[in-house]
Amino acid sequence: MSDASATLESTGHTGTGTGKGQSHPTDKMFVQVAIALGVITAVEVAWSYLPWGDATGLMAFAEVGGLLFMMAIKFVVVASRFMHLKFDQGVLSRLFYFGLLLAILVYVATLTTFEMWSPGSSGFTPSTPFPHV
Amino acid sequence: MTDLAATQTIDPEHGHLTSTGVSNEKLAMWVFLASECLLFGGLISTFVLYRSKVLPSVPGGEALPLHESFDIPFTSVSSFVLLMSSMSMVLAVSAIQRGDHRGLRSWLAVTALLGTVFISGQFYEFYEFVTVKGFGLTHSPAWSAFYVLTGFHGAHVTIGIVMLMGTFLLSLRGRIPQERAEAVEIVGLYWHFVDVVWIIVFTVVYLIK
Numbered sequence: 001m002s003d004a005s006a007t008l009e010s011t012g013h014t015g016t017g018t019g020k021g022q023s024h025p026t027d028k029m030f031v032q033v034a035i036a037l038g039v040i041t042a043v044e045v046a047w048s049y050l051p052w053g054d055a056t057g058l059m060a061f062a063e064v065g066g067l068l069f070m071m072a073i074k075f076v077v078v079a080s081r082f083m084h085l086k087f088d089q090g091v092l093s094r095l096f097y098f099g100l101l102l103a104i105l106v107y108v109a110t111l112t113t114f115e116m117w118s119p120g121s122s123g124f125t126p127s128t129p130f131p132h133v
Numbered sequence: 134m135t136d137l138a139a140t141q142t143i144d145p146e147h148g149h150l151t152s153t154g155v156s157n158e159k160l161a162m163w164v165f166l167a168s169e170c171l172l173f174g175g176l177i178s179t180f181v182l183y184r185s186k187v188l189p190s191v192p193g194g195e196a197l198p199l200h201e202s203f204d205i206p207f208t209s210v211s212s213f214v215l216l217m218s219s220m221s222m223v224l225a226v227s228a229i230q231r232g233d234h235r236g237l238r239s240w241l242a243v244t245a246l247l248g249t250v251f252i253s254g255q256f257y258e259f260y261e262f263v264t265v266k267g268f269g270l271t272h273s274p275a276w277s278a279f280y281v282l283t284g285f286h287g288a289h290v291t292i293g294i295v296m297l298m299g300t301f302l303l304s305l306r307g308r309i310p311q312e313r314a315e316a317v318e319i320v321g322l323y324w325h326f327v328d329v330v331w332i333i334v335f336t337v338v339y340l341i342k
Binding site: 025030034037042044047049052064067068079082095102103104107111 | 154
């Protein structure tokens, strides 16, 4: 028997890695996660329908911040549970979240270059109008 | 034992020696998904920059903000459908890890069906925008950014559906034994990534005004 097959038999490993020593997720847990995601989505939609009006200052922060917060929760839950990052080897989490962080930094820098955050700015204005304007 | 050998572990699916304990195929998919973050990051940033650059649908008319053309309840249902497809996908992976081939095929079919419903909804939405409301791809910078972002995502969903159907057919032919469960898991990673991208798109494009 080869060393490889010996290790396979001793670990009884059949699929998803358990590099972090977490217990393997169950189907019941996946259904519970899906229900939670559905509920968060419903809250998100309801949040966007609240009478914010032309929210400014703290109200605008609450409106957009609340939506971004719920979005981030859903993102992390899907990545960690459905994509198994919570249960797999740590290198995969580091790889994916590093790529994500890099993307966020690159595009925050890009948006800053276009003065996206300046007061009164509503995005990029081409120096020359489009032909049909 | 050398230092190298001491740090290597055995990938249980293929018996390959890897320094990470992860198979090359799975690692490659994660590297690909990390790079996809940059692609979609670029498209989302472009949309954020251009979202206010709208034009009237007819000459002399009022230029409505983009979000006033959206049907939020309809898109919310589409988003829910895509979220549920992630659940059915993870149940498909779970089924093959148990050696339940019938369960694998059932959940793969459900996932592909839900993905198709989502794509059909996107087609319907595009049709409404173009033919009823008069906002085509080249109408204004905001609509161009919208179509390119959501269109790219739709293309990814379509590729995912093809991958799911291919996996389904391979399973029918008995080409996916329990020992090859990781192949289904890798398809699942792609599908879940498409889902997490939509989570961002739905909030940034449709909900944030």
